[in-house]
Amino acid sequence: MTAVRSPSAQGREVRFAGLRFTPMTTAEATEALAGRDPSAPFTAFVTPNVEHAFLRRRDPVFAACGDTCFISTNDSRVMRRAGRLAGLELEFAPGAYVIRDLFERFVAADTPMTLIGGTPELAQSLRDAYGLTAFNQHIPPMGFIHDPAAVAEAVRYVVEHPARYVFVAMGPPQSEVFCQHVAADGRATGLGLCIGSSLLVLTGVSHPAPDWMENSGLVWLYRLVREPRRLWRRYLVRGLMGVGLCARDILAIRLGLRRAYVEA
Numbered sequence: 001m002t003a004v005r006s007p008s009a010q011g012r013e014v015r016f017a018g019l020r021f022t023p024m025t026t027a028e029a030t031e032a033l034a035g036r037d038p039s040a041p042f043t044a045f046v047t048p049n050v051e052h053a054f055l056r057r058r059d060p061v062f063a064a065c066g067d068t069c070f071i072s073t074n075d076s077r078v079m080r081r082a083g084r085l086a087g088l089e090l091e092f093a094p095g096a097y098v099i100r101d102l103f104e105r106f107v108a109a110d111t112p113m114t115l116i117g118g119t120p121e122l123a124q125s126l127r128d129a130y131g132l133t134a135f136n137q138h139i140p141p142m143g144f145i146h147d148p149a150a151v152a153e154a155v156r157y158v159v160e161h162p163a164r165y166v167f168v169a170m171g172p173p174q175s176e177v178f179c180q181h182v183a184a185d186g187r188a189t190g191l192g193l194c195i196g197s198s199l200l201v202l203t204g205v206s207h208p209a210p211d212w213m214e215n216s217g218l219v220w221l222y223r224l225v226r227e228p229r230r231l232w233r234r235y236l237v238r239g240l241m242g243v244g245l246c247a248r249d250i251l252a253i254r255l256g257l258r259r260a261y262v263e264a
Contacts, residue, residue, distance in 0.1 A: 017053035034106040038164040042188035044069040044179035047095040049076035050242030065176040077217035082246035086253040117169035125203040
């Protein structure tokens, strides 16, 4: 599956651990999202972390989303520190920060928006908190990304409910794979925001990590302790393998075996 490459929102982008980054602050990323023409062909906003470095090696559709999306900002302090060891500045603009900034600065009551996934309660909380009047929701069945009929139904919903922002409330790789299906379909417009649990944080359903853990890069540990059964594989298997891929690139860049910056 392929999609037309969206132009980078900045002049240069960074390739690190196999991932593509458009180095931006939270404010810059939010302004880029809000400034994109809502009638332009559908594309995605993704926020990769070390787990993504592992996932892109196993799923070509997931990888294609990161390679062709509008912007791709760093969601991980661990990734940022690894990048610095290679002489790179990846900035730090996680999905939760960008989504909060987007709602506070640019979302109006009548902004057309669609939520894919989540719960009816989450959608109603957003309507109540921000007075949203053009907010639609489609809740696909569990595991729908492996069911072509269910994927087609969700894609059709996005097409039939044109929105400036399409919030895809699933974790990786489902959100990125779904957005790539929508982009490849070619009929939809707007931005697919691969934001995971960011809306839960925004509405207060999920509590963010304490500031000291956030600032020290230990959010992964906070989440793991709270949900060990669901998240142990993400952080202790996929995440650690992603860290290994970062270490490989640090060595290669330090030895001059590859470049990290590429022209957009």
